[in-house]
Amino acid sequence: MQGLAFCGHDESVTSKNRENFLEILNWYGKRVDNVGSVLNENALKNNQMTSSQIQKDLARACAAETTSYIISEIGDSYFSLLVDESRDKSIKEHMAVIVTFVNKKGQVIERFLGVEHVTDTLASSLKAALEGIFARYSLSISRLRGQGYDGASNMRGHFMV
Incomplete structure (x- = not known):
């Protein structure tokens, strides 16, 4: 951004x-x-x-x-997430979420899903925010096939399927 x-x-x-x-x-x-x-x-x-x-x-x-378009694009495809946490200049914590999936044509698609505001960068807070994203967009955790946490390394081992 x-x-x-x-x-x-x-x-x-x-x-x-x-x-x-x-x-x-x-x-x-x-x-x-x-x-x-x-x-x-x-x-x-x-x-x-x-x-x-x-x-x-x-x-x-x-x-x-x-x-909404991105979620419809994902459909029932398997996908992976890349999460990067950071703080803005007012010292508020944010979590950016990128989703990667293979579309019906066999092309790898990477989309910016959004920025979530989080209270802190503890694994429990980031996990709760991710669970909120899954619920909000009706994404199935059973379709999640990969996770990456750039700058959010404290998530290691906390969001396994």
Whole structure:
């Protein structure tokens, strides 16, 4: 992950750098007439649906749709997990989860499944978060064929099938 800022400190029209979401939206609006007219002409200035909360809602919706697609791609295939734990600059612990599987065409597919916030990096916390992922996405632990824990080596031996 690149760690690009999504929302900016100064998102006003006169700002030279409105951060990534608004800059991309503006760029796209200049190239696609329908988007540009909605953004610049038809939307009321106080109802352009570009607030930081709307940006977060859009990002969550995109993530949910993408994850749903990934889960459907996995289907009943065997898969493996790669887990990497880290902490952000505010010292909150995170666990990134990558899933690898072979699709129906015989191609090895690797997908980023998501980032889970965890209270700490104890094996019990990481295991609980992984069990939550399995439950949330209806993944069967009996289909799990491999595990890798980059930066989460304290998981060794704690999540065996």
